[in-house]
Amino acid sequence: MSVTTQPTVPLAPDGEPDLTPAKRRGGRMTISRRTNLVGWGFLLPAAGLVTLMSFWPMFRALILSFQSGRGTRMRWADPLWFNYTRLLEDKVFQQTLANTFIYLAIQVPIMLILALILANLLNDRNLRFRGLFRTAIFLPCAVGLVSYALVFRTMFANDGMVNVFLGKLGFDPVPWLNNPTTAKLVIVMGLLWRWTGYNMIFYLAGLQNIDPNTLEAARIDGAGPIRTFLYVTVPQLKPMILLTAIMSTNGTLQLFDESWNLTAGGPGYASMTMSHYLYQVSFQGSPNFGYASAISYVILILVAILALIQMKVGDRRD
Amino acid sequence: MTRTSLRRLPGYIFLTIAAIVSVFPLYFMLVSATNTSREVISSKLTPGGNLINNYNALMASQQSLWVAFRQSTIIAVVTTVLALLICSIAGYGFEVFHSRGKDRLMAVLLLAIMIPFAATMIPLFQMFAGLNMVNSVMAVVLPAVATPFLILLFRQSARNFPHEIIEAARIDGLSEIAIFFKIFIPTMRSAYAAAAVITFMAAWNNFLWPKVILINSQFQTIPMMISNLTAGYVTDFGVLMLAVTIATLPTIFVFLALQRVFAEGITGAIK
Structure with missing residues (x-):
């Protein structure tokens, strides 16, 4: 009896029909739908620009890399992969590819290890002049790439400051920028100077998230500072190390300013980077956009492959 | 006490060397700006009396120095204002109007970090040339x-923004865009400062793309101008170092004044 007379709309304690939860839910749906749309509106300018300024040009470059011709009169290459097979015979391209890998293999590991050591030293709360050291080592980041390249070029000029200094120490002058090996070395030194402090800042940020108890535990277990650093600190910084490794690899594969301003790619093509060669093919002499796009896709693919390898290695559990 | 100090000694020596190496090229740059080309080459490391002569020579060879300075300033300021506005609206949108679809979009946008500029440079040049925007500030x-x-x-910083404030503002009848402009921007000043510093520096120092798209020398930026100083027959190193100093001092001042903000800017996105 009571069951059948039960009102279909339950009454709230105060006697009003309790429609509110359902009603409110319905209302929320439309409001949240509306705010969801507003949300998409917030993303639109940025997403549109990234698409227009990165994804679309990247796709266009792929098309271009299968084309040949000048200016606006581009047609499909014959055979389609002509620009790519040309890379295999282009000695200059291969030289710049090798140069870029030399920079990558020598500079990035040295830089990241130096940055790790510096960050670990600066993370010591009892260190005197901590702020001063940090500011000094971080300072090169404030200098533009063109500016520092020109300063290094002046210091390493044939009769320049570095050679005068070496002479005072009794060494023979070194033709820094005129020798294929030392020209690369000057670029590596420049990169180390400019970017070590930058990476150090990432490690300092990462070190703040490390539980001091783990370091204390290691100390109590009798581990010295070096063992603590290697077996306690470094493993905990692994995500940061992976990030800086990927960023540095990405940056090294795109080097341009240093190659252009510090060594002008020389002597010959001995210190030229891939991006510098790409610029030359694109905008100097008789521009060849199709071939240049093929070069740019080699850079793109290398960036992707190396990032994937690093993420695989970084993900591996040890 | 003395034992721990002694144990720290190698660390101090290493840090001191690193600090000197880091600062020395900048000291060399500053001092050389006041010396003659021959003094620069012969590694005179004390301030000289040739600053005025270098300045006059720089003006005589490159009348466009202050024009380039103005051009760089305009480009850096416009880039910074637009980048902060558009990226912060998006970062806020991703966090506050969070949904699965937006997460997917973010994942796609993040892929763009891995696209090297080299791979977009030529089509971008063609695109802006097609729009008749070569030499224009907006193309840069x-x-x-x-x-x-x-x-x-900005998404990371919006994560720390209390959601209750947004709810309260909605109940007060503020529109979503008004909440963003009137409440989010003023409370997130430190995030904006960090983003502004790194964006301004990057725009000020950018070289490759301005070099590609600003063809006429009257539109060149500061980095382009100082780079061209070495293209002549004989480089006057005193003049060159003065030009490099003028290009570098603004960013060094910004850095020294806002070092923590700068550090926050480069690492802020990954916390």
């Missing part, structure tokens, strides 16, 4: 405005 600015890195940075 637009590719630098929306960066996934900045969007990420």
Whole structure:
């Protein structure tokens, strides 16, 4: 009896029909739908620009890399992969590819290890002049790439400051920028100077998230500072190390300013980077956009492959 | 006490060497700006009396120095304002109007970090040439405005923004866009400062893209101008170092004044 007379709309304690939860839910749906749309509106300018300024040009470059011709009169290459097979015979391209890998293999590991050591030293709360050291080592980041390249070029000029200094120490002058090996070395030194402090800042940020108890535990277990650093600190910084490794690899594969301003790619093509060669093919002499796009896709693919390898290695559990 | 100090000694020596090496090229740059080319080459490391002569020679060879300075300032300011506005609206949108679809979009946008500029440079040049925008400020600015890195940075900072404030403002009847402009921007000043410093520096120092798209020398930026100083027959190193100093001092001042903000900017997106 009571069951059948039960009102279909339950009454709230105060006697009003309790429609509110359902009603409110319905209302929320439309409001949240509306705010969801507003949300998409917030993303639109940025997403549109990234698409227009990165994804679309990247796709266009792929098309271009299968084309040949000048200016606006581009047609499909014959055979389609002509620009790519040309890379295999282009000695200059291969030289710049090798140069870029030399920079990558020598500079990035040295830089990241130096940055790790510096960050670990600066993370010591009892260190005197901590702020001063940090500011000094971080300072090169404030200098533009063109500016520092020109300063290094002046210091390493044939009769320049570095050679005068070496002479005072009794060494023979070194033709820094005129020798294929030392020209690369000057670029590596420049990169180390400019970017070590930058990476150090990432490690300092990462070190703040490390539980001091783990370091204390290691100390109590009798581990010295070096063992603590290697077996306690470094493993905990692994995500940061992976990030800086990927960023540095990405940056090294795109080097341009240093190659252009510090060594002008020389002597010959001995210190030229891939991006510098790409610029030359694109905008100097008789521009060849199709071939240049093929070069740019080699850079793109290398960036992707190396990032994937690093993420695989970084993900591996040890 | 003395034992721990002694144990720290190698660390101090290492840090001191690193600090000297880091600062020395800048000291060399500053001092050389006041010396003659021959003094620079012969490694005179004390201030000289040739600053005025270097300045006059620089003006005589490159009348466009202050024009380039103005051009760089305009480009850096416009880039910074637009980048902060567009990326912060997006970062806020991703966090506050969070949904699965938006997460997917963010993942796609993040892929753009891995696209090397080299791979977009030629089509971008063709695109802006097609729009008759070669030599224009906006052609320099637009590719630098929306960066996934900045969007990420603002999304991270929006994460710390209390949601209750947004709810309260909604109940007060503020529109979503008004909440963003009137409440989010003023409370997130430190995130904006960090983003502004890194964006301004990057725009000020950018070289390759301005070099590609600003063809006429009357539109050249500061980095382009100092780079061209070495293209002559004989480089006057005193003049060159003065020009490099003028190009570098603004960013060094910004850095020294806002070092923590700068550090926050480069690492903020990954916290």
